[in-house]
Amino acid sequence: xxxxxxxxxxxxxxxxxxxxxxxxxxxxxxxxxxxxxxxxxxxxxxxxxxxxxxxxxxxxxxxxxxxxxxxxxxxxxxxxxxxxxxxxxxxxxxxxxxxxxxxxxxxxxxxxxxxxxxxxxxx
Numbered sequence: 022x023x024x025x026x027x028x029x030x031x032x033x034x035x036x037x038x039x040x041x042x043x044x045x046x047x048x049x050x051x052x053x054x055x056x057x058x059x060x061x062x063x064x065x066x067x068x069x070x071x072x073x074x075x076x077x078x079x080x081x082x083x084x085x086x087x088x089x090x091x092x093x094x095x096x097x098x099x100x101x102x103x104x105x106x107x108x109x110x111x112x113x114x115x116x117x118x119x120x121x122x123x124x125x126x127x128x129x130x131x132x133x134x135x136x137x138x139x140x141x142x143x144x
Contacts, residue, residue, distance in 0.1 A: 023047050023119050023133040030115060030138030033107055037142070041102040043117030043135055050098040051075070054124035056131055057091060057102045059113035059140075066116065070102060071124040078124060084110075107142045114139050 029041040041057070056071040070081045070091035079091050090103040100117055115138050118131035125131070 023050075023053065025117050025119060025133055025135035027115065027117050027135040027138040030140045032141040032143065035108060035142060035144050037107050038103070038105045039107065039140060041104065041115055041117075041138060041140075043100045043102075045098045045100075045119060047098070051095040053119040053121055053133075055091075055093060055100040056118045056120070056125070056128075057100075057115060058118060058128055059111075059115045060137075061113040066128055068126040068128065069115070071126055072100065073124045074122060080124065080126060082126075104140070107140075109142050109144050112140060112142050 024046040025043050027043045054073055057069040058066050059069050060066040068082050069085055072079045072091045072093055076093045088106045093100040117135045119133040120131045
């Protein structure tokens with residue numbers, strides 16, 4: 022069982038930056054690929070970024086490529102999402118998720134989810 026707790030959300034203006042953090046419980050964090058997803062009101066949860074177990078491989082949604090960076094610190098059981106040049110369309114609840122091995126962009130493959138953190142970007 023893995024428990025995930027996100028933090029770092031907030032309300033910012035267009036062009037600002039935020040860094041989200043997600044801390045995982047347990048001693049096997051390094052065995053899990055991690056992902057960030059987001060969900061805006063009235064929409065489906067969508068993929069944002071994913072990172073492999075050791076952090077060697079990453080993959081991004083086209084909408085955030087070049088602006089967002091996913092990283093992890095396995096010694097701290099933490100995955101991060103650095104978000105730069107934020108836009109109003111980035112407004113959503115952001116969730117981190119974990120799956121055993123093999124990073125993926127498919128939300129259906131993730132077994133564990135955090136409670137989410139709100140990001141609001143105003144113009």
